Amino acid sequence: MSLEGEADYAALAAIELQTNRQRNLYFSNSQIFGDPAWELMLEAYVATTENRCVDLSDLENDLRRPVSVITRLAAILEAEGYLERCRSHKNQRLGYVKLTNDAIAWCEQCFDLKRAGR
DSSP states (O other), rough: OHHHHHHHHHHHHHHHHHHHHHHHHHHHOOOOOOOOHHHHHHHHHHHHHOOEEEEGHHHHHTTTTTTHHHHHHHHHHTTTTTTEOOOSSSSSTSSSSOOHHHHHHHHHHHHHHTTTTO
């Protein structure tokens, strides 16, 4: 994937995240209308394309879920091969993750389907 293509996909991921957050302003119960696993994947996609890892504790406000739920989802996504842990030199106990190469490719295929209107 070219850098331009990565930026395009990252922009699509950011737009989808923003759309979800705007929707949550109108529907107070994001537990019903949200998909925190996919949003975690989108956050990780954007971070990974920026060569950084996502701090799971930072996502509590963005995903409107307790950090315990986010950590559990991250563990499931890691077990499925979508996420991998990043090491933090600051604090080994905190959870930092990024997408695996396979997950990046799968996300991009999803973005292509969305762009094609499927």
